[in-house]
Structure formats: C-alpha cells, structure tokens
Amino acid sequence: MSSELIFLLNTFASFFLTGLIWVVQLVHYPAFHHVSDGTFAQFQKHHVNSIDKIVIPVMVTEITTSFALAWFNGFFSLDAIGFYLVLMIWISTGLFSVPAHSILEDHKDRNAINRLVSTNWIRTILWTIKSGLSFYLLMKMIV
Template identity: 35%
Template sequence: MPVLLLLVCLGSTLFMTGLIWLVQLVHYPLLSEVSPGAFGRYHAEHVRRIGPIVAPAMLAELISAGGLVVAPPSGTPNWLALAGLIVAIMTWVVTAMVQVPLHHRLASGFDPVACRSLVRSNWIRTVLWSVHAGIVLAMASLAMN
C-alpha cells in the first residue's frame, strides 16, 4: 500500500507541477492578450475546461500525501511525508484563498489588475508544487534504495 500511495502522489504531483509551470509561463500571461469583448467567454471556457483536469489530480495528490504520512514507504522518514502533506495543503489554501477569488473577479470581464495579480500570485503555487515534486522524488529515491 505505501508504494501505491507513493506512485499516486508522485504521478499526481509531477502532473500538477508540469501543468502549473505551463499555466504560469504560457496560459496566464496570455489572458491579457484576449480582446475585452471575447474575454468573458474565454475565461468561462478556461474555468469550465481546466476544472476536470486539475480537480482529480489535486485530490489524488492531497489524499495520497496524507496517506504517506500514515503509511510512509520503507526507507523514507516520516518528516519528509509530513512536509509533503503540508506543502500539498498549502497549494489548496492558496488556490482557495487567492486564485479562486481572482478568477471570480475575472468572470465578470477583463480586469488588468486582477490579471496581473493572478500571474504574480500564481508563482506561490508554482513554487509549492515544485517543492512538493522535489519532496516526492526524494521519497521515491529513498524508497528505491
């Protein structure tokens, strides 16, 4: 069971890490290039389409990170699993407290301040997912030795 948890956490975390870097460097900066007349529809489609992609991966990451605290793989320290869970929880908190409200602001139309805030604040999630990827990769390396 611990190895399965590790594989699920590794896969979902690496998926989200790659996705967040794409969103951070490509997708969010391009929001300001959408014409104001098309922005509302574009943003609504972004939200509709991205949800089914990120929700299962984020949920799998969080649940498996919690499971690794309870049942860490052999050879991995519990503190490393706990650090991973804390970082995963932090991504959920930042998403709920910062990114979601900014997307709600953008749902009513283009707002250059909200767009800039979305890009700047998303660096927090980009760093958090990158850190979690490093933690889970370290756990996998330790578990394989």
Template identity: 35%
Template sequence: MLETIRLICDTGLFVLIWIVQLIIYPSFSYYKHDDLFKWHDIYTKRIAVIVIPLMVGQLITSSIQVYFNPYFYTITSSLLVIGVWLSTFLVFVPLHTNLSKREEVELSIKKLKLHNWLRTLLWSLIFIVTCYYKFKTS
C-alpha cells in the first residue's frame, strides 16, 4: 500500500513538473505585467492544491520507507526528495514571492524557467528510481 501511494505521488509530481517546465513557466513571458500578476495570484493558489498534498505525501512515504528499510533505493530516493524540498523553499518560493510583490519580474521569470530544470531533473530521477524499484521487485 505504501509503495502504491509513493508511486502515485511520484507520478503526479513527475507529470506536473514537466507541464510546469514546458508550458506554465514559459507562458509567463507572454503576459503583460498586469495580466501576469492577476494570473500568478490565481495560479499559485490553484497549483498549491495539487502540489502540496503530493509533495507532503512523497515526503512522508519516503521517510517511512527509509526508516523501515534503509537501503540504496530508499536512501537515494529520500535524498532526492530532500533536494526538491530545499530547492523549492530556498529558490522557488522566493521567486514566486518576487512576482507576487511585483519585484524583479523579468529576472524572476527568467530564473523560474532556468532553475526549474533542477526540480524537473530531480523529480524525473525520483520517478525513474521509484518505477525501477517498484517493477523490479514486483
């Protein structure tokens, strides 16, 4: 059951991050600033309803897995999850705060698009590692 919940969270975040990377963040460059600020306010509230439960679920399941079975998959996976959390709160929350405050708008958009490749890579690796483990042990 735990592994299924983990797979659901990892898959959801994998799909979501690629949509954000290829569609949502690049679209920010096409908005006039006033429209961007209105949309960004709506976007961040709506995306949080999807992202927060998935990220918390991923963190909880990876923590439980590493606690009860501390081996290569669970440790590696947990380190990748921690990397996503650190990058989210140290890099992306401040960039979104800049947009909400209407500060450093162009630079923040540029950084969102560029630096989000890190989270895209991390969540892709998490998804690949989870799928490999899940289907190898099935």
C-alpha cells in the first residue's frame, strides 16, 4: 500500500471522526439528559452497541494509518504529531468516556452524563486539531 493511500485513508478517518464527535458533543450526549430514567439503561445499551459499529473500525483505521505515517516519515514529523494526537484521543477515551459509559449501563446518572459531556471536549478539540493538521498536509501534498 502506498504512503499516499495510507495518508488518504488516515485523512478520511480523521475528517469522519471529527464530524461525528461534533454531533455527539453538541447533540447526542446532551440529549442523554432528556431520556427518561425508566428507559435509560435500554437507551444506553442501544447507543453503545450502535455507535461501536460505526466508531471502532474507523478509529482502528485512524490509529493504524497514523502510526504507519509516523513510522514512514519519522516520529518527529508532522505525521508523528497526528499520531500523538490520536494516541491522546484513545487515552482520553479510555480514561473518561469508557468509565462514564460504564456507570450509565445500569441507570441514568446525571453526574456521569455531565462528566461525559465535559470530558468529551478533550476528544472533540483533539480530533478538530488532527483534522486541521490532516487538511494542512493534504493541501501541502496537492500544491
């Protein structure tokens, strides 16, 4: 696989995930507050099962291609910065999002929802920066 194709897959993944995280951040996670207590556990299960089918393959593609680009271009390159941003996204997911979703599996917890919304800004900002970097590198490649 050529480095150009790897870069394009990486850029597509980053753009897709950035768009998705903004929808999740501004619409989906805040809407958790409006789900009734009685149906919340069922809603949470549906959310996790559905979103995982979309997010996991694209996140795996992004981290794999980010690592490959850093490997090919050096771990002190702009591509490496993209890889480090993606690593921070994965760390944030593991430290904040997964634990909050685990709390919400059993019942609606307003504090966990608030934590989910507030800590998700980390991923939202990091993915936005990652997409900005990818866009910059794409424009540099084209010109």
